[in-house]
Amino acid sequence: MESQGARNKILKKIKQALKSPVPVPFPDQLADTPIFIPTEQELAISFAEKFTELTGKFIYCEDDGELVQQLTALIKAKQWEKIYSKESGWLDDMSEYQFDPVNTDDLESCDAAITLCEHLIARTGSIVLSSQQLSGRSVSVYAPIHICIAYTHQLVFDISDSLQQFKNDAEHMPSMISFASGPSRTADIEKTLVVGVHGPKEVYCFLVDKLTD
Secondary structure (H helix, E strand, O other), rough: HHHHHHHHHHHHHHHHHHHHOOOOOOHHHHOOOEEEEEOOOHHHHHHHHHHHHHHOOHHHHEHHHHHHHHHHHHHHHHHHOOEEEEHHHHHHHHHHHOOOEEEOOOOOOEEEEOOOEEEEEOOEEEEEEEEOOOOOOOOOHHEEEEEEEEEHHHEOOOOHHHHHHHHHHHOOOOOOOEEOOOEEOOOOOOOOOOEEOOOOOOOEEEEEEEOOO
């Protein structure tokens, strides 16, 4: 009975609060003013610094030709034999460089997976992925190594800029938007940091300065 009386008191207070809500303090501060102000530093440099702080592997490429060279060298150095990717359009564009590393359709047994992305967020070093990409929801999560290909025009400063781009570019927001900030990590057990538990243990980002003419 005592617990029932306490419950009724709490519900009564909630109802009273809803009838006379407290006015929002400092209403003038609710304008569309960004919380974080971009620095004069280039977005690419800011992203690279934040991304590497999160133990991501960042590789800068001047054009698609250098991208193919760097990516091929990485695959050979790591001795990855099973590369997975569903980015058929992008891979077709790379055919003039004789780049065809995709040799498995089995995501679960692949050594690494290649995806594109929606945006790169300079302030947080995050890769933005969505369900509307060919890679869908699963590729960047299930693969042990995630290789992301991005171009400089996809750089934005903050999360709000990325969301605004989605609103501007699409009639409907994707059903899933993911902000991946480096390899997966957790410290749930005895505060011991473990990498690669809930996703890829390594994340590579190849940033290409310009599209090939």
